[in-house]
Every structure is written in C-alpha cells, then in structure tokens.
Amino acid sequence: MKRALTPLLLLGLAGCALGPDYKRPDVSVPRGYRVPDPQPPPSDAASLADTPWFEVFQDEQLQRLIREALVNNYDLRDAMTRVDAARAVVGITRSNQFPNAGASGSVNFNRLSRTGATNIPSTVLPDQNRTYGSAALNLLSFEVDLWGKWRRASEAARAELLGAEENRKTVATVLVSDLATAYLTLCELDYALEISQRTLRTREASLELVKTRQGGGVATMLDLRQAEQLVETAAQSIPVLQQQIEQTENRISLLVAKNPNTVVRGRGFNQQTLPPEVPAGLPSSLMERRPDIRAAEQLLVSANARIGVAKAAYFPQLTLTGFLGGQSTQLTSLFSGPGTAWSLVPQLSQPIFTAGRLKGNVKLAEAQRQGALIHYEKTIQVAFTEVSDALIAHRRMRESRERQQALVNALQDRTRLAYVRYRGGVDTQLNALDADRDLFQAELALASIRLGEMLTVVDLYKALGGGWK
Template sequence: MRRLVLLLITVLLLSGCMAPKYQRDPGVVPQDYRFQSAQGQAQPDLNSLADLSWWQIFDDPVLQNLIRTALVQNYDVRLAVARVAESRAQVGVSRSSWLPDFSGTALYRREKVSRTGSNPPIPPEVSVTESLAQFNFDLFWEIDIFGRLRNLTQAAQADFYASEWGQRAVWAAVVADVARAYFELRTLDRQLEIARSTLESFETSRHLVKLRKRQGLVSGEDVAQADVLIHTAGVKIPDLERQIAQKENQICILLGDNPQPIQRGKSLSELAVRPTVPAGLPSVLLERRPDIRQSEETLIAANYRIGSARANFFPRIFLTGLAGTRSVDLGKLFTGPSSIWNIGPTMTVPIFTSGFNYFTLKSTQAQQEQALVLYQLTVRQAFREVSDGLVAHSKLEEVRNEQEALVASYELYSKLARKRFKGGLETFLTVLDSDRQLFSAELDLASVHLAQLLTVVQLYKALGGGWEPITMHP
C-alpha cells in the first residue's frame, strides 16, 4: 500500500512539472526612454499620453466620426473579431478532451454465409442466413495524469488571449491609420489652397508685367519668367487634386466603404499639436502595448506545448466501456438476456516511436525559443518607436519655428522686392524669385505641420494607446 501511495505522489509530481515554469524575460528594460528629457521631464512620469482615449487626443469631431466608423466597419477589425471567435472556440474544443466521450451505436445486419465455405460443408437443412441486432453506448475517457491535455488546453487559452491582444493591436492600428490619412488629407487641402492662391498672385504679376512691356519698361524675358511661375503653380494644382482624390479613396477603404468624398472638419492650422508628450514608465509599456502582450501570450502558449510534448514520453491511460444489448432476434433485443456491458482501464506505453516523440519535443522547444526571440524583439522595437517619436516631437517643434520664420522672411522679401520693382530699383526677376521661394516655403511649412501631427499619432500608438473599442466611447 505504501508503495502505491509513493507511486501516486510521484505521478502527481511528474504531471505538475511537465511544462517549464514561465518567467517573463523581456530583456533589459531601460529606466526611462531615450530623449524623454527633451520633453521637459527629468524623470519619467507615471502618467502617459497613452492613458488618454483616442477621442481625447483627436479632438476634431469629423475625425472622431471617421474613427468611430472604421472601428466598426474596417475589414481588418472584422477579421480580428473573427479570429478571436475562432480562438475562443478552440479553447472549448481543447477543454472538451478532458471530459468523457459518450457515443451511441445502433446496428442491424442480416447476412448469408456460403454452404461450401467451410469444411465440412453446411448441410442443406441448416439455415445459412442469420441476423444480428445491437444497440449500445460507448465510453472513452483519457485520464490526463501527466498533463498532456491540460497543457494543450492552457496553450489554447494563451492563444485566445493572444488573439484578443491582436484585436486590440488592430484597433490601435486602425485609429492611427485613419488619423494619419485624415491629417494627410487636410495637409493636401492646405497645399491646394496655397497653390491656388499663389497662382492668382502669379497671374496678377504677369498682367502687371505685360502692361509694363507694352510701355517698354521690361523685356519679353520678364514675361517669359512670369509664365514659368504660373506654370510652376499651375502644375501643382491638378497633381494635388489627384492626391486628394486618392487619399479620400484610401480613407474610404479604411472605413470599409466604397470610394467617395470625405467630409472635412478642422483646417490644418486648427489641428493642434500637443506641446508636451508625457511618455510614462518604460516598464508600463510591457503591460500596455497590445503587440507586446500578444507576443508574450504566444510565448506562453509555446511554453505549454513543451509540457504536452513531454507528456508523450509517459503512458497514456484510458477508461473505456460499453453497455447495451445484442441479439440475433430483433424482437428480443431489449430483453434482459440480451444485455451486454464491459468497462475497464487501458494503458498504452510508448516503447519505440521512431523518434517521433523526441523530435516533437525538440520542435516545441525550438518554437518556444523562436517565440522568446520574437517577444524580446517586439519589446526592443517598441522602445525604439517611443524614442523615435519623442525626439521627432521635440525636434520638429524647432523645425516648425524655423520654417515659420523662413516663411515670414520670404513674405517680407517678396513685399520689398515688389516695392522696389515698382520704384524701378529692382528687376522683375528678383520679384519672381522671391515669389517662387515663398511658394515653396509655404508648402514646406504645411508639410512640417503634418509631420508634427503624424508624430503625435505615431507616439500615441507607440506608447500603447488607441486600442479602446468604440463601445467605450461615451
């Protein structure tokens, strides 16, 4: 009896340590983000930009409505929902293997045997036809002593959690993609306004030059230079109109709609860029970023599959049984004498599997190693994205200030050049050159403003924000 107890304890201990004990290993986590001090934070703050909801970050009502629509209709979102449903069902499939499997069988067979198929042959007076009727219930139950099924179920559960975090990653990506495309659309709108306004200014200048040429005050070369500027601005307009239409089509696809015009909200100048961007603690990033959590759950699932593969080296014990009736006379099928039953354990022991169990274990261990590397790579990439966003947010503010000063300088330069030209102190070529450079600087300023907005989008996503579903919108 004592030996039996010791054997049972040993079995329980073995079954509990099949899967390696999981310990989170993201690699070295920095104390703070690189360039975080550039945002005016000497020490990392517990708060983060990602603590805000997406409707608090993107305060344009039109943009909010676009994001709201995308979070419901976007095809990637709908695929992610279906993947979560599939993973949830797979957990149920795996759990069902823990329970007994009952099945029923009903059989009726009538057959004729050969009279000459036996030795001696069957005499003519003996019937060669017979019937068999049977009705029974079958029991099959694998008793999971060594944790093979339990580890597979835990792996399926981890896969389910990974699919949920994957869904949140898709939400975050959709929010960022819609915001990015909308900001790009408003930038193109602004550049189109600049191009049209500049074209009108160039046409006015050309009219003035033509009047002066008639008076013999300027040469035909000045008129030709004015034409060059008009075509420079003119060629921009249809190209920007093309880009606007294509950007609208892109947004429609993100919304799950057919190509159509997109409603506008705030102008580019009204879309505010956050002056500071709190990043929070790097250690919190491991909990907040959905792609990191998805990668970690995939690693956990691989860890459990090692436990299932190890259990293949141990015996598998089944409880099988049958209860029912059997009779050659259909009328007596459900009488007492026709009843049958059997029940008992069955054990299979792997003796020689041609290396199948060994290589299965090695395969799961290699998969776990791959999952660990991918998890640590995802963490490193996340830290890089946050640091890239922080330095971009800081430096682009300086770039914008310089670009605004440059535009102001070209505006003054253009104003003075025109004044001196009208006074006969400057050639018209100087006026044209100042106008051309002002046009280019204004377009560049719109691009810099866009870059600032996109940096906030990128940093918000990098910090793990933006994945709250639409149902959480008040």
C-alpha cells in the same frame, strides 16, 4: 476492476503536468526614454496612451471615420474571425480532458427459411420471423490525462486565444493611427492646394501687370517670360496635388471599407489641434499597455506549454473504451435480466523505440520556445525604440516648424517690399520674382513640416499602445 482503476483515475485528475511552468522572463527596462537634451522633468505613470482616441483626435469628421473603421474595416474583421477560431480551438482541445460518450441503437429484422440447406419442420420453427434489438451508451476511447498532456495543450490553446485577442487590439491601434495619418495628410494637401491656387492668382495678376508694362516699353521681354514661368510653375503643381488628394481619399475609403469616394472634411488644416503636451509615461508601463508585447508573451506561454505536451509522449498512455447497454428480442427486457450487456477495455501503451522521434519533438518544442522568447524580447526593444524615435521626432519637428515659420514671416515681408519697390520703379522685377518663388516654396515646406509634427504625435500615440480602448 473498478477498484483497480480508481487510483489511476485519481492520478489522472490530480497528477502534476509535465514540462516547465511559465515564468515571465526578466527583461531589462530603461529608467527613461531617450529624448534630446534638455531632458524633460521626471513624469509619473500618466501617458498620452491613457487618453482615449476621441480626445486626442478632436476633428468631428475624423472621429466619425474612426468609428466607421472600427466596425467595418476588413483587417479588423479578419482579426475578429481569428479570435473566434482560437476560441473554438480552446473548446476542442479542452474536450480531450473529458470522456466522450455516444448513444447507439439498432433493430435487426430476420426471416428464417424452412427449406434451406436443412429442412426445418414447423414444429421446430413455428415462427420464421426473428427481431433483435440493441441499445448502448458508448465510451469512445477516453485517454486518461495522467501526465498533464491535455492540460498543457489546453494551456497552450488558451494562450493562443489571448494572443489572438491582443493581435486584434494591435490591428485596432494601427487602424486608428493609419486613418488619422491619412486624414491629416488629406487636410495638409487641401491646404497646399489652397496655397498653390492663391499663389497662382497672385502670379497671374503680376503677369498682367508685366504685360501692361511691357506694352508700354517699361518691362522687357525677359521680364515677361520670367513672369510666365512663375505662373506655369504654380499651375503645374495644382494637378499633382489634386491627384494626391484623390488617391488619399481612396485610401481612406478603403480603411472604412467603402468604395472610393469623396471624403467629407471637418476642420481645416490650420484648425487641427493635438495635445500640447505628449507625456510618454513610465517605460515599465509600456509592457503592460502595448498589445503586441502582450501578444508576444502569450506566444511564449503557448510555446512553453507545448514542451509539456511533447514530454508526456515519453510515458505510458492509459485509454479507456467501453459501452453499457442491452440486447434482446423483447423491447421490455432490453435493459433487464439476461439482456443487459456492458464492456470496459482499459488499454495501456508505452513507446519503446521511436528512432529519436520523441526526443526530436521535445527538442523542437524547446527550440520553438527559445524562438518565442527571442521574439518577445525583440518586441519589447522595438517598442522602446519606437517610443524614443517618436519623442525625438516630435521635439525636432517642433524646432524645425518654429524656424520655418520665422522664415515664412520674413519672406512674406520681403515679397511685399520687393513688389512695392518694383511697382514704384525703384527695383528690378527679378528681385520681386525671386521673393515670390522663395515664399511659395517656404509656405509649402511649412505645411509639410507642420504635418510632420502632427504625425509625430500620431506615431507616439501608436508607439505607446494607445487607440484600441
């Protein structure tokens, strides 16, 4: 029997696994990212994503928050548990390729009756007590992997583990991006609040001047009401900004897994620095850098291996069950002489009629692989689109910020001249108030545009796959 099983065991160990071997699909990769004209000069493999996050975001307090979040964030910790679960699944699946053995033992104590249905004299049964012992090493239904079913299943489980690890890196990338976005937004809100408070103080001083002039008969009641309108407009914006600041602090606290609280600031909004150059690098390197693309590919690897698992069900399955041990009334002779016992039960099963279930399982696995392929290709295209969008936004926001800065400079000079002329009695108050109102809105718009320019760098860093290293 052992000689007959040897070829089958060797076939199970060396046989080819059913199903297609994985081959990375051919994907069309653009030669460069779409950006507005004029096109930048060709770049080498260097990319903004190759820069560590602590060199991109140089505010010390922001760095501290990111480090806390990478340790305590709930989403990241949850992603880690999914990695641990996937690693456990790999071990469980791989164990099916090996025999499972267990040990068992028992002792049976009996006392026989001499006065039962049949009287047994003491000469026949001198000792009424009987003790039996048994011990065995059991082979528990080991299925020989003739067709690579369990090897394909292990391949799929390993791919899912790698995919879970890449998903964890994706969560880390998004976390760094979200925290940087929230922190820079908080700094911009602080700056907008500073502008509003400064404007309010200026307008309150102007209101006092109008009241003095109105009391002297120089200014009219209309001038007074217009000055009061500007004061209330600036005052009304302050509570709105304070609400946004407090809610943004709560969002940052949640990202670092803390109770809602005040967030310590580092550099002011105008002191925030980001890389002056934002090279995107080569499009071909994006596929190797973005963790979500690698996770999608591992999903495709797993789905491809599942086809082999489904196809293996068409073929015979060889299962081995057995035990080796002994039974005896004497402990010293439990494993010797007539007390030795062993058993080996090979079982061969072949499905004959399953009403299309096996065929349906193969078609299901093939359809799932096709779905994973579509998801993989779409993930790549989404990545290219996100990088292009971020590059376009960065270029356009920089142009807008330069124009808005020129507008603010002009309005600052206009407001200064308008108030000089008004106080000198050369011009009406209306021109001065209009200039003041336009300057206030332009300064707030400039802060918002400058924030938008900063966030395009954050978006580009995330789109290129940076932040998780």
